[in-house]
Amino acid sequence: MPPQAVKINARAWDEVADSIEFVPAAYSSKTRPESAAQEMLRCGPGDIETLVAAGLPFDVQSGVRHFDVNDLYNLGMYSGRSNTQPELAFRMLFRFAGRQVADLLHPKSWDFQVRLDCTECGGVAPWRFEAPDAVRFGGAVNHVVAPTRASEGTAEYKATVTTTGVRTPLVSSELRSLTRDYLEAGYRWQMVPVAMQANYQLVHTLGSTSCIAASLLLAERFRAAGYRAEAKRGWFCGVLGGALDLPHASVEVEDDDGVLKTVDIAKAQLAARLSSNTEAFQDLCLGSIYNKVIPSTASGSAAFATHECGSQTPVHVRADIRSLR
Known part of the structure; x- marks a missing residue:
């Protein structure tokens, strides 16, 4: 991936984080480790750092950051990347609706x-x-x-x-x-x-x-x-x-x-x-x-x-x- 694309993606993650509402702490259950977050969002460690800086809530468990799966789904859904797990899942979910x-x-x-x-x-x-x-x-x-x-x-x-x-x-x-x-x-x-x-x-x-x-x-x-x-x-x-x-x-x-x-x-x-x-x-x-x-x-x-x-x-x-x- 060329350097310019990485830079654009990093800015876009800022925008996505600002556009959604994270789950309030009273209802949040942070069970997904950082590796799973990267897999769901098809992103790298730098992107997770960007999301955390933009307000993505997390807990540290055994030295590893964990996130709420709902927050990760919403970030993926509204990322506009077309390749995140949530986007792919919901696209398949609704493919019947156009028939x-x-x-x-x-x-x-x-x-x-x-x-x-x-x-x-x-x-x-x-x-x-x-x-x-x-x-x-x-x-x-x-x-x-x-x-x-x-x-x-x-x-x-x-x-x-x-x-x-x-x-x-x-x-x-x-x-x-x-x-x-x-x-x-x-x-x-x-x-x-x-x-x-x-x-x-x-x-x-x-x-x-x-x-x-x-x-x-x-x-x-x-x-x-x-x-x-x-x-x-x-x-x-x-x-x-x-x-x-x-x-x-x-x-x-x-x-x-x-x-x-x-x-x-x-x-x-x-x-x-x-x-x-x-x-x-x-x-x-x-x-x-x-x-x-x-x-x-x-x-x-x-x-x-x-x-x-x-x-x-x-x-x-x-x-x-x-x-x-």
Whole structure:
């Protein structure tokens, strides 16, 4: 790489760091060592020094600087380099959004497997898992293997889940106006820790947004306008063969026609940012359902799983969702 290119990259990292909001210390978990940061951002030690000087938070563990993975994702996403791991991952994530919308409306089956880990387990106890709930949107859940007995440490949930898509655009002018106002407010999508997303007022005060935070705020505005609405969590399917586990949420609202609609506000935002030919998909996100999302019984700010062992450490939920052809 010529010297001039290195210099340009160093200045650009300054600009990127200034343009995003780093995770506040109260929600930050600095688990990625400096070597992993360089790999994620496709950068060198000098670039990390530049980012640290520009305010990138870190902790020193055993003499090595460690960073929050959300901060690293956001730096990569907004770097404009096209080769960072976050950019490549999200480009692959949304490559479907520029294709024919009809592909998202037919029934589709998924091999759904979730591993639950209570990492600081207090002993044998029952599990509670917010299971897939595709039935209420015309899908099905079959061949269920659930953690029905009390156990210690780990548990699994397995099922075959069928999703489908239906065009049900918002008919209420009030709901459409509130949705449009949110999209035009200028919030910047960022990767945010799930616990911080539940504090949706803080997220939006920082000028940021995320799927859970956006859904919680939009549901609140829908209810204030007199509509029955709730933010609900779920899973986004078929991402890197099940290898990318992203928290997902949307708003479920009863429209003027009495039909339960889904407003997937964050996916509409991301699609608009990442690709220029996703208008049809963005429209689909504003009221309709599509077959790449599995809804669950969990509310927008709730955990997917709990273990009644007394541990104060949240259960780690790892989903592996693969398309059945």
